Amino acid sequence: MKVTYASFGESVGFVATVTHSIQDAADEAGVELSVLDNQNDAATAVDNARQAATTQPDVFIEYSGNADSNSRIASLMADADIPVIAVQYPIEGAPLFAIDNTRVGQVGGEYLADAAQDKFGDATPAALIVTLPQGGPIQLDRSDGAKEAISEVYPDIEFSEVDSRSDAAVGRQLAADFLTSHPDEPVIIWTHVDSVALGVVAAVEASGRDDVLVMSTGGDAAAFPEIRKAGTPLVGTVGLFPETWGPVLIDLAERVAAGDDVPDVTRPEKIEVISADNIDELYPE
Incomplete structure (x- = not known):
């Protein structure tokens, strides 16, 4: 069986881990796998799909985040009579392999709020949500x-939401500005991705404050040294365990x-917070 997989963008550590997992699973199953890199670019994703269609794989696995390009990809594959599996982002007519993102946010938010209660007691913290609209x-x-x-933990809490533009430097500046504007109250910061969270953590550490807690999302290995560090404001990251995705995707492709x-x-x-309490069990050094 031949499978072509178009990766979201191999420059992203999380995505590269997904790709390695798919490659390992394909090797284990005896599946002939070709990998294309969409480079997080809509036009490249369409070009890759067009290239894949000419090779006539038995299944095309697409990991692309642009709705317009995914619509064009659906048409290309339908015209070529090639079945598609969509990863994370829907493609019309294709089965979808995707995280329950609401649940991911809930797991991180609950852990962060519980950690804040443990550290701050009854005081309601100021809350910054660093996201990517x-x-x-x-x-x-x-x-x-x-x-x-x-x-659920802080019914009267007020949220400030900012756009990180998926840039660690932007995240660092936004966090620094928020800390400056909230000098006399504890602070919690939820972040949408580990790379940005590390920029936020840098801002907290530069401030010298010990009344700030940060929660991240993704489970990227780049965050592990910070999680292991004593006294870090980073309480954890919601692990999405991309290294486990490959066997499921290859099984889906075979079916x-x-x-x-x-x-x-x-x-x-598997969705679980990776923290100082369990990181050595989940990811031994």
Whole structure:
């Protein structure tokens, strides 16, 4: 069986881990796999799909975040009579493998709020939500889930929301500005991705404050040294465990190629906060 996989963008550590997992699973299953890099670019994703269509794989796995390009990709693959599996972002007519992003936000928000109660007692903290609105429903569902869970613990809390533009330097400046504007109250900061969270943590550490807690999302290995560091404001990251996605996706591809019925949506089973308490168990050094 031949499978072509178009990656969201190999420059992103999380995505590269997904790709390695798919490659390992394909090797294990004896599946012939070709990998294309969409480079987080809509035009490149369409070009890659057009290239893939000419090679006639049994299944095309697409990981692309642009709705317009995904619509064009759906048409290209339908014309070529090639079944598609969509990763994270829907493609018309294709089964979807995607995280429950609302749940991801809820898990992180609940953990952050509980940590704040342990540290700050009854005081309601100021809350900063660092998100990526242009990321569409995935990012909005995550931030909404986080706010919902935090509000369960702090019913009267007020949220300030900012756009990181998925840039660690922007995240650092936004966090620094928020800390400056809230000098006399404890602060909690929820972030949508680990790379930005590390910029936020840098701002907290530069401020010298010990009344700030940060929660991240993703489970990228780049955040692990910070989580292991004593006294860090980073209480954890919601692990999405991308290294486990490959076997599920290759199994789905085999079933799709065989003409079997598959669910409209398949969820990764493992979502868990990675913190100082469990990181050595989950990811031994």
